[in-house]
Amino acid sequence: MTTQLPCDSEGVCMVCKVKPPEEENLLCVTCNTPWHAPCVSDLPPTLASTNQWLCPDCSNPDAHLSSSAPPNTLVAAMLAVENDASLTPNQKARKRQQIITGKEPAEEEEEEEQQKRSVSDVLTRSLACSICIQLPERPVTTPCGHSFCLKCFQKWIGQGKRNCAKCRQSIPPKMASQPRINSALVFAIRMARMASNNNQASAVSRTATHFLHNQDKPDQPYTTERARRNGRANAASGKIFVTVPTDHFGPITAENDPLRNQGLLVGESWRDRQECRQWGAHFVPIGGIAGQGERGAQSVVLSGGYVDDEDHGEWFLYTGSGGKDLSGNKRTNKNHSFDQKFEKYNRALQVSCLKGYPVRVVRSHKEKRSSYAPETGVRYDGIYRIEKCWHIAGLQGFKVCRFLFVRCDNEPAPWTSDDHGDRPRPLPVIRELKKAAVVYERTETPAWEFDEEDSRWKWKKPPPPSKQKAQNGEHIEAARSKFNTQSKKFQINRIKEQLRRGFSCMICREVMVSPVTTPCAHNFCKSCLEDEFAGQTFVKERSRGGRTLRSQKNVMNCPACPIDISDYLQNLQVDVDLKAAIESLKAEAEEIGESMESSEDADELQDDGDGKDEDTDSANKNSAEELNDSPKGSDVGELKDSNQGKRNTKRKKDDCGEHLSEMGDGKMAKRSEEYKTAEEAVDEANDSPSSPLNLP
């Protein structure tokens, strides 16, 4: 079958690349998209039937079937693979990869292949962008639960369409103007990658130089009374978990991650800047640039603080720091009031540009204008290089330092479903460069560069040595051995834990016991959903002047989106597949919990017997609980649920015991109230500190 594509927004046929005359265009009766007739294989049989013609996209029965399939199919399929005891780890890895890419590996037995194809078909069918019929590239998801490629979506909007290309429901203006990539869909990709990393992560380098930071600090970043009272505002930062110096350039690799032996992975996200700092992505607590004047800059954060920033994902324009009045005790300010100069942090970025150093990039949810920013928290997006920098008048009239960042990481970005990282790419054309007074470009060969032979980005020149000095060996060994005992449990539970995060009720935020899936593809506990509409009747009796009129249907909107689900509510069915998946996951977690208790007690006792790190141990326990708490709004999306708010506030005010009040966190407190059942097994087995696992 030949490729079937419509005309693009300029009216150019995407198959033959010419702009056909009006009379050669066929208009789809459903989506009104023009198609070039000579390039369409299913032409209408008669001239008269052309005005009822359905384009290949709209007539594709699969595409229609899929509109009711829940997006969690992907996660469920991954889970099925994980739990299939008949598969070897290798087979599992291949299946996972296949689920994600939708591709067939070449050498496979026929039977197996068929099985796989069906899995991939289901996925493609349920998740395909209905504009291009591919698994969505940089997926954005409408409130009606349908996903499209960012580009396809923007094109659609550009054509003036304001309804969903799949189900025709209207698209809210906010979504139309500022679509944001749905990283939940990319979640499974990261998961699979981490799973395969996990298998290989057994070898730990013992020779790398280690830096330990703040080992006396708690895992949770609270110290003062005020910090506790006010949540995490003004909190001291917690312990640093990676063993790189704070002036470390480039990626953070497995040997500097003794807790997990995996290094800092693209796509990891954290609730805030403090946690992000603990895992080494960006060491400064407030500032957007981490760097030292003449030495260079190691990392930056895009968090929307500078209006001139412009994000295109693989490349972006970054504005230097300064130029704003921070007098008084302000930390930030929206308005520029003087010119920026290439000094301090801006100079550091300039040095990184000229030397071609790798710069770690973190995106924050606070960047509202970018489609590439995460919905919540902050996320590590990988290595970029600064290709050019210049001085130019900014939007607010004052001169700003501008930096062109281009991605050059060996891992794909969190918004793509590519299975490879970046290749060297041509520089984007920047119009404002013409107006720039001075442009700085690298003249020497870059320190971080693509190696053609190896097909990888590498250090071509040695990275600048750290100015900090490493700690003495004894300390390191002690800390490392403790890390390693934790790391086993941590690693075994990691994947299960991530999977678990995909199965939380959007109302109570706990793992669902009797899950139901609405037609709009949102998941809830059966009881939560029932409670939500308790006391409401499906029909309204209307009466006027004592006469009973025809009854009217009551609209009942899904708690997660503005879709009327009243019909669905009348016959609420537990999603048995989902329930089975959750139960098998819980059973597995329990199993691991038991095996941990019997086999690794020795390590545990030794640590506890130490006495002096009692503090850290209790902190560990707390954070392990947090790890198993409901997802931090990351994968199920925030729900404007008043119950949630009430519950938190209420608990905060309560006397919730010394252990919990120490946490000073409503979410934590809530947990004590109603968190029970099989997840306990995970809790007990997993005593690693607050982890960065809340992947999108």
Added chain:
DNA sequence: TTCGGCGTTTGT
């Protein structure tokens, strides 16, 4: 939504 106010780290 905006705004005041602060405990901390880091570079200089």
Added chain:
DNA sequence: ACAAACGCCGAA
């Protein structure tokens, strides 16, 4: 020692 830093919270 000092000042700046793309934070964070809760009150208005």
